[in-house]
Every structure is written in structure tokens, then in C-alpha cells.
Amino acid sequence: MTEVDIEKENAAIAKAYKELLKVSYRTLSKEDKQLIRKAFNVAVEAHSDQRRKSGEAYIFHPIAVAKIVAQEIGLDATSIAAALLHDVVEDNENYSIKDIEDLFGETVARIVDGLTKISSLKKDMNVSLQAENFRKMLLTLNDDVRVIIIKIADRLHNMQTMDSMRPDKQEKIASETLYIYAPLAHRIGLYNIKTELEDLGLKYTEPEVYNSILLKMKESKEEQDAYINEFSDLLKKSLDKEGLNYIIKGRPKSIFSIKKKMDKQGVSFDEVYDKFAIRIIYKSDRDNEKFLAWKIYSIVTDHFRPNPTRLRDWISSPKSTGYEALHITVVGPKSRWVEVQIRSERMNEIAEKGYAAHYKYKNVDDNDDNLDMWINRLQDALENASTNAVDFVEQFKLNLYSKEIFVFTPKGELKSLPKGATPLDFAFSIHTEVGSKTRGAKVNGKLVPLSHVLSSGDRVEIITSENAKPNPNWLDYATTGKARSKIKSLLKEDTKIIGEEGKEILRRKLKQLKIELNEKSVNEMVNHFKLKTSLDLFYRVGTGNIDSKALKEYAASRSNALVSFIKNKINRKQTVNQEDINKDEITHKYDLLVFGKEEEKLDYKFANCCNPIPGDPVFGFVTINDGIKVHKKSCPNAVSLQANYAYRIMQAKWIDSSQREFAAQIKLSGIDNLGLVNEITKVISSNMHVNMKSINFSSDDGVFSGKINVVVRNNTLLKKLMENLKKINGIDKVSRI
Secondary structure, eight states: OOHHHHHHHHHHHHHHHHHHHHHOSSOOOHHHHHHHHHHHHHHHHHTTTOBOTTSSBTTHHHHHHHHIIIIISOOOHHHHHHHHTTTHHHHOTTOOHHHHHHHHOHHHHHHHHHHHHHHHHGGGTTTSOHHHHHHHHHHGGGTOHHHHHHHHHHHHHHHHTOTTSOHHHHHHHHHHIIIIIHHHHHHHTOHHHHHHHHHHHHHHHSHHHHHHHHHHHHHHHHHHHHHHHHHHHHHHHHHHHTTOOEEEEEEEOOHHHHHHHHHHHTOOGGGOOOSEEEEEEEOOOGGGHHHHHHHHHHHHHHHSEEOGGGOEETTTSOOTTOOOOEEEEEEOGGGOEEEEEEEEHHHHHHHHHTHHHHHHSOOTTOOOOHHHHHHHHHHHHHHTOOSOHHHHHHHHHHHHHOOEEEEEOTTOOEEEEETTOOHHHHHHHHOHHHHHTEEEEEETTEEEOTTOOOOTTOBEEEEEOTTOOOOTTHHHHOOSHHHHHHHHHHHHHHHHHHHHHHHHHHHHHHHHTTOOOSHHHHHHHHHHTTOSSHHHHHHHHHHTSSOHHHHHHHHHHHHTHHHHHHHHHHHHHHHHHHHHHHSOOSGGGTTSEEETTTTBOOOEEEOTTTOOOTTSOEEEEEOSSSOEEEEETTOTTHHHHHHHOGGGEEEEEEOOOSSOOEEEEEEEEEEOOTTHHHHHHHHHHHSTTOEEEEEEEEEETTEEEEEEEEEESSHHHHHHHHHHHHTSTTEEEEEEO
């Protein structure tokens, strides 16, 4: 770099620092500015020799993260300083956590330490599962929630600046983001950041889908703006008449949420009606907020007919993230459904800033701190997590994104639970003792099964008994992380006790068969009975599932091990040959795909969960027992696999699909009319290279739905067939299952 370049860069760094102070949501005192300046100087010095992949000086990254923390999340000076320092200890060996503590105090040091621990987890990638790393990261919630918040800001800036990375790296980071960071941002109440993380995640995991929706949104922007103006003009006169101080603005739905709606409802972009929401934000003091919200609701419903099933009152019962608003869906101009969100300025700030605004507006005597309550609730689930990290993270993630219901205790207290919760979840949310002793439940005075799904407004009473204890079926009934982790640990204790007894029974029975109970014989029995662990073996002996007869069979197979080894080898060879002849197996699909950068030809199988066909964007996943499984990039399991097992993902590319044929299933629906099936079969038979295997139609009061199994050579032929089917008169929807 020339001297001129260095001067330019230094000027840009100084400018970025000044902007950081300017955009802060909090009013910064003289001491705050000194703290931030000191942190900035240390960060500049520590990162002076570093550059990002894009070539720019590394210091721009911590400044950008601090800017997100200051402006978009609205945290205090301590957090801004910690954000500036978040990579210092990890990237520069001249600084330790002790140095940070000496320079900036215990709080900043604790946050930087938490962030450093999270960053160092990545280096274990091949040793332990990524899910285990996520679990460790979530445990930092116990130390200081600001660690996770700054980490989300760090991830947001990384996602915003990923263009110079390799595509496989982009996909891995984007999948992790969709899998854990976006749900975390949602749960902490950072809705704007959640939306941006989701959209950027989609941009790198499914770029074609992202770009197609983005283009269509740009095309329809003018029309949407005109619609919002028309809607607002109809309301303004009545709102002004009441002397209200307000603004009305439109908010386009995110690309990710539109894509989700298209998938869920099986519709095209043009068929998604609520592509935007209208927001009415009004000025009010705290005492009149609720009254004015319902006044505005009354004015809106005077002009537009509301959908009574779509009223959401989060003012009387705020979400556990602290979110407050009234949501109504009305029939707007041109008979379109429109979601209207009514919020005061305070509610709007809490919706946009979450944690920070919640504290800014908090009353001194207000004890109900939702974020702290949520973290306290999480601690149980985090500390008692099951040994299977993937299960734990999956469950935790479900609870992050779940919608809420509100139920009452017999004393009339209000409890918030995730949508889909059962009486067991309610019992464990009260206390572990209540949950573990649950014998039955009453909902609204009637006895219900423990699997009964609760609804908002239910009054729930738990019937307990000293003799009651959890059984494995409870795991099918419980949905919350806390309930499931407690049930698992209680069942495990039970299993261990029975396992200890089983071990002694096994020792005695083997002695009669002249076999010693040792590591070798235990491993042999685990394999013989197709179990996973020695505890499984002892438990099954303890419960009587493995009896004397089964043990005698094991002893017989052991004494004749050599003969059975040879037999198995012959049988296995025969089985493999049989499968090669009869099944759509791996070896004669050998020339369809190549894997990795070297584009190697390897054996593989197609995953049953998404049934890829040539032309679909795909990736390979190295399984433990079943070789390489090929999944579509849009497979429901793709994000989870990419996030948890990135090191087992292989790039895959189609090379030759001309000679092979693949099964696909098409779903149709529409208005039934005479000769429709005949027309459908005619279209399929006139499409070259498409073979119909089976067809199944049902008609119900003039509406038909059907499934067709076809065999095609690639994705292009399938798309062409679906387009031709859509042209048939009476057909409403055609989609691939």
C-alpha cells in the first residue's frame, strides 16, 4: 500500500468511528465516550496487521459490529466497547482476558471472554459435532445475555459481507445462521435483525429462489406503494378527526417469509396476497396507550371489515419477548386481505430494538422482566440437557421460534406456553416435582389425556400422585425443552437402577452358560442383540426383554462363530447381488453425479426425504453407516445437516442423466369436470420421455385432488410437464411433492 492509500484508509477508519458515536441509540455521557475511545484505540492497535478476505482493514469489522449494537440493537456503552474488542483476545496474543479486565473492568472482560469462548469453539469442528458447539454457546446465556446479542450482531455483519467467500463456506455459514442465529434473534425480540438474517440466509442457501422473489418484489413495489397510499387516505380523515398524533407506513414482508408462505400453501408469488403489512404508530403517554390502541382499532374496523379469527391482542398479554401490539386482518380496497399492526411509539421501539428499548421504558417498580424470566426458564433446559447434542439443539430451536398461547392455573394466574403445548408441558413449567408426579390433567374442568393440545384461554389443573412416575410415552406428549429434558433425565435414572440389577442377573445367567461377563462378551452381546450401548443390554436383561432363551441362542452362536462368519459372508454377498438386480441401487447410477472439488465418481444413494432428480440443486451427505446420501438443497433437512455436520457435506454435480429415469410425484387440485382425468392422461402421454406409473384421484362435492406418480429423466422434463398440466381447464394448483 502506498502512503496515500494508508492515509485514505486511516481517514475512513476515523470517519467510521465518528459515525458510531453519532448513531448510538443511547445518550452517551463523557465517560461513555472515553470508554468507547479507549476500546477503539486498543482494537485498532490489536488488528493493525490484519485484513479481511475482501482486502479491507480488519478494524472495519469490529466497528461495524459495534455500530449494529449501538444503532440497531441500541445497547449501552459497555456493550459498544465489548463489541469493538470482541476479536482482540482471539486474534492478538499480546492481549489476555486479564489485560482487558485491567483496562476496561470486569463486565467488559466477562462479555469479551464469552465471545472469545464462542469463537474458539469453531476450531473443534471435526472433533465434536457443531451441535455440541451450539449447546456450549447457548450456555453463555447464563453468564451475560449481551454475549449472545453481540454474537448475533457479529453474525449479521459477517452475513452482510460474505460475497468474497467460497460458495461452500457461504452455504455453511448461511445454514448455521438460519438454524440457530435467526431463531435466537427472534426469541430475544430483535425482529428487524431476524428478518435480515433470514433473507441473507436464503440468499446463500437457495440463491435462485431468493433472486426470483427479490426481482418480483421490485417489480410490484410501485403497485404496493399506491395501494398503501389508497388505504391510508381512507383512514386519515377519521383518525385526524379524533385528534390523534400518528404515522401510517407500509412494511413489505421479508423474502424469507414470502418463500415460507409459498411453500406452506403451495402457491406462486402472485397468489401470496399479504406481501406487506400496514403499521399505524401513534404518540401516547403510558396511561392512555391501551385506550388509544382500541380507539384506532375501532376506526379501522369502521372502514374495513375485519377477519374475527385473525385478531391478535398482544397489548393485554404481551409476548414473552416483550412485544406489544394489536394485529388485525381486514378486507382492504380491491377486496384484498391486509394485516394492520397498531402500536404506540414505545411499543414500536420495543419491537425494533427489543432488549434495549424494554429497559429504557421499564418502570422502577416493574418486576415483570420478560427477557430475564426467559433466561431463568432456559437455565433448567440448558443444564439438564440430554447427552445427544443434536436432539437438544433441535428442541431448543423449536422453542425459540414457537408461537405462544396463554393458559390459566386453577388460581387464575396466567402462564405463557409454546403453541402445541400439552398438560405435561404445563406441569413441568410449574415445577419439576409437579411434572414428575403427574397422574392426569383437567382442562376447563374435564379430564383430558396427557397428549391433549392446550389452547389459549384454557384453565389447566394437574392431578398428582406420589406413586406416579414418568414413562417413555411421555416423550411423545411433551413439546417444551424443559419438560423433555427433565423426563429424559428422570427416565435415565430409572434405566440406570434397572440396568444395575440387570447386570447382576446377566452375570449369574452367563456363569451357568460357562461364559465370563467381561468387556469382550458385553461387546459381542451388544452386537448380537443389535443394541447401541452396554446400558441398553443390562436394561433389557433387567426388564426381562432378553431372557434365558435369548442368552442360550447367543451362547450357541458364539461357540460356532467361525461357521456363522463364513455363512454371513456368503449371505451378504448374495444379498448385495440381489439388491443390485432388484432395487434402484447405487452402482448403476454411478455416472450421474460427481463429488467435491476434484469431481470424483463415488458410490451414493438418493435420500428418501426429498427424492432428488437430475437438474435439482443437490449436495452429498456422508452418513455413518449408509455411505453418501444425496439431498436436494431445498430438502427440509438441508439447513439442519449443513449447520450441524458441515464437515460431512460434499458438493455434488450432475454429469449424465440421459440414460436413467427417476420417480417423481405430482399433486393436483382444482374443479372437477367430466373428462378431466382423460385430459390429464392425454397431456402426460403426449409429453415425450415421461412415463406414468400410477394415478389416484378423489372428488368431493365438485372439488378434486389427485396424485400422479411419473418417471422422468430430469428436472426440466418434469417442469415442462407441470406447466402443461396447469394449462388444463379446471386445474387450480400443480406442485411436486
